[in-house]
Amino acid sequence: MPDSLTVPQETFAQKLADSGLRNTPQREVVYSVLLQKRDHPTADEVFARVKAELPTISLATVYNCLEALVQCKLVRAVNFEREPTRYCPNLRPHAHFHDDQTGSTHDIDLPPDLLERVQAILPPGYDAASVEISFRGSAVSSQN
Amino acid sequence: MPDSLTVPQETFAQKLADSGLRNTPQREVVYSVLLQKRDHPTADEVFARVKAELPTISLATVYNCLEALVQCKLVRAVNFEREPTRYCPNLRPHAHFHDDQTGSTHDIDLPPDLLERVQAILPPGYDAASVEISFRGSAVSSQN
DNA sequence: CTATATTTTTGGAATAATTCTAATTATCAC
DNA sequence: GTGATAATTAGAATTATTCCAAAAATATAG
DSSP states (O other): OOOOOOOOOOHHHHHHHHHHHEEEOOHHHHHHHHHHOOOOBHHHHHHHHHHHTOOOOOHHHHHHHHHHHHHHHEEEEETTTTTTOEEEOOOOOOEEEETTTTTEEEEEOOOOHHHHHTTTOOOOTTEEEEEEEEEEEEEEEEOO | OSSSSSOHHHHHHHHHHHHTTTOOOHHHHHHHHHHHHOOOOOOOHHHHHHHHTTTTTOOOHHHHHHHHHHTTSSEEOOTTSSSEEEEEEOOOOOEEEETTOOOOOOEEEEETHHHHEEESHHHOOEEEEEEEEEEEEOOSSSSS
């Protein structure tokens, strides 16, 4: 049972069920790990963190859990060039910034109208299930 | 020597030189293959097509050439979830639409102002070297 | 021109992320 | 509870990409 769910506990199982998926201890722990440290971990990093709580979990299960969470839209999968897939539990509309220097990834909130504007460039007949806006560069910011 | 260069022949070698890279027959043929059929081929597909003209070229060289072309900004590398990198010689500002049904990728031209608007969401201190806007979904369009 | 340095190409081996497989275990519906 | 379905597991397999060391090509300096 994840501690500080963005989504109420009830809804966690529900969201899975809506996609025909079951709730399992492994899926809960994987999700809670994503919520605890929102640094866009890779599957391997998630694996390492989850093992602290479930020492016998396998990497294949971590991949399965992540895929399940992506499928039921509790988590987004993020890809950058030639890098392993990273996972993000932020449900608000946002873009991603990948810092080439540090390898870290930051969420950039999208103004409410911008996503619509971007969607609007699609010609008729194009039906987008998902949109991803991603930047690569370096963040000189004081933020980390 | 590519036939219908978007960029004048002179500039092809020049663009490479600007990045400290040499012009080679292999790089020319790889580039011409990208121009001839703009279907966002993978490195493997490029390899297959280039072999028609240069039967002894190696896959490693194709990767090298593609990387060189990306580096000197004649070509863009495009990534979709869990798929091999695809290559695109379209130099105009555009987004990518990946059709999940067919696996095909389409360029979507960006209105002149939109790229700026998207760039503008970055907080101070964030310096983006590149932006990528990508859609996944299905294209019911009459177009292919 | 020729010698030397640098870059590129090549084929094969190595790596890294992800998926597959088959057996076991857990969970759901009745 | 029983049978059907789904999830987990460990390890093998696959796939894209990178690395490596040697040979070839090209540029540069004299």
